[in-house]
Amino acid sequence: MTTGVLMYCFDTPEVNYHKLAERCVHQIRKHLRLEITIVTNLETFKKFEPMGMINYKLVENTTSNTRPYRGKSVAWYNKERSCAFVHSPYDTTILMDCDYFVFSPMLLELCNTEFDFMLHNKVNDITGEDMIQGTDEGTLPLVWATVTLFRKNKNANFIFDMIKHVQEFYPYYRNLYRIRYPNYRNDYAFAIALHQLKLGDFIPAPMNMLADNVDIIDSDSDGVVYKYGDTVNFTSGQDVHILEKEWCDV
Amino acid sequence: MDIGNLKKQSDLNFKVSQTKKNALEKMRSRQLMAFNERLFRADANTINLVSTLKQRSQDFYVLDVNDNPCHIKDPEVFLNKLIERNQETLNAYQQLHQDLANKRI
Numbered sequence: 001m002t003t004g005v006l007m008y009c010f011d012t013p014e015v016n017y018h019k020l021a022e023r024c025v026h027q028i029r030k031h032l033r034l035e036i037t038i039v040t041n042l043e044t045f046k047k048f049e050p051m052g053m054i055n056y057k058l059v060e061n062t063t064s065n066t067r068p069y070r071g072k073s074v075a076w077y078n079k080e081r082s083c084a085f086v087h088s089p090y091d092t093t094i095l096m097d098c099d100y101f102v103f104s105p106m107l108l109e110l111c112n113t114e115f116d117f118m119l120h121n122k123v124n125d126i127t128g129e130d131m132i133q134g135t136d137e138g139t140l141p142l143v144w145a146t147v148t149l150f151r152k153n154k155n156a157n158f159i160f161d162m163i164k165h166v167q168e169f170y171p172y173y174r175n176l177y178r179i180r181y182p183n184y185r186n187d188y189a190f191a192i193a194l195h196q197l198k199l200g201d202f203i204p205a206p207m208n209m210l211a212d213n214v215d216i217i218d219s220d221s222d223g224v225v226y227k228y229g230d231t232v233n234f235t236s237g238q239d240v241h242i243l244e245k246e247w248c249d250v
Numbered sequence: 251m252d253i254g255n256l257k258k259q260s261d262l263n264f265k266v267s268q269t270k271k272n273a274l275e276k277m278r279s280r281q282l283m284a285f286n287e288r289l290f291r292a293d294a295n296t297i298n299l300v301s302t303l304k305q306r307s308q309d310f311y312v313l314d315v316n317d318n319p320c321h322i323k324d325p326e327v328f329l330n331k332l333i334e335r336n337q338e339t340l341n342a343y344q345q346l347h348q349d350l351a352n353k354r355i
Contacts, residue, residue, distance in 0.1 A: 104276075104279070104280065106279055106280065106282060109282055109283060109284050109289075110282070110284070110289065111284075112284035112287065113284045113287050113288055113289045113314075114287040114288065114318070115316075124272075124275050126268075126272055127268070128264075128267075128268040128271060201316050202316070204282060204289065204291065204315045204316070205275070205278060205279035205282060206275065208272075208275065230261070231261070231264070231265060233265055233268060233269060235272065236276075237276055237280075237342075238272065238275070238276045238279070239279075
């Protein structure tokens with residue numbers, strides 16, 4: 001049985017996602033010690049620093065989606081994730097956003113349990129401001145596709161087939177579930193697929209998050225120091241999803 | 251005390267309370283523990299349940315955090331692992347709690 005991490009990473013005109021992925025790889029090596037596969041395009045691949053043993057899969061990504069970020073609309077290349085079942089070379093895969101940073105071995109613990117498909121359905125805003133609760137965004141229970149664990153089996157295959165179907169007919173499903181957010185977002189596609197199929201488990205601990213208006217001002221291999229308004233605080237030994245995208249650029 | 255000092259104290263208390271909340275989240279997430287391919291929380295409830303059942307039988311079933319049944323054939327090993335993880339996480343939390351208490355003084 002093989003276990004590994006699968007990441008999707010495509011630079012956009014506004015964001016150097018490869019910088020985030022490099023940091024993410026560093027954290028995975030320190031805390032999870034698992035094999036890593038990065039799905040990327042040729043343009044982004046050329047920018048990666050040598051990182052030792054990494055499996056790369058080069059694809060041509062779709063470039064038709066956008067998202068709001070700090071008051072602007074920016075490019076968002078997020079549609080390849082529905083192919084993760086096919087792209088993953090592992091029996092057990094941790095599908096992870098490259099802006100999710102591992103500071104603990106918690107995900108390894110989850111890998112040692114029995115599941116088909118597992119992801120977060122709760123978040124913890126580390127600043128305490130509850131900026132990212134995701135309530136009243138639609139009529140279905142929201143999940144977070146940021147970290148998704150799946151096994152190569154029939155049920156996980158059904159789920160990914162359903163995600164592809166939802167992606168293809170997204171305007172229909174968006175209307176059906178009265179989702180406010182107009183653009184394609186994996187969190188919703190995953191939530192719709194799980195709701196339709198009544199499959200999947202949830203990670204019992206909430207996902208720690210820092211919203212995009214929180215600045216990361218320092219970091220080490222144990223955590224990050226963040227600044228929000230006049231408040232400066234830090235995280236230690238907690239995995240965290242960081243929505244600010246420039247902090248690895250310097 | 252003037253309003254400037256009150257504001258300073260209020261900011262400090264907010265920061266301490268948020269750090270404490272995050273440390274508790276961290277502790278709860280570290281308490282998640284795999285056993286027999288099932289996921290358990292190494293908290294007081296699970297420890298009490300396993301300890302009680304172990305007094306009656308050496309072979310029993312318990313539900314994991316996702317309500318899946320798990321056959322426990324060696325309760326001694328399971329209980330030891332639960333206690334070990336529970337104390338490891340509580341020790342870490344206690345250290346931080348002590349640091350925060352010193353900060354408030």
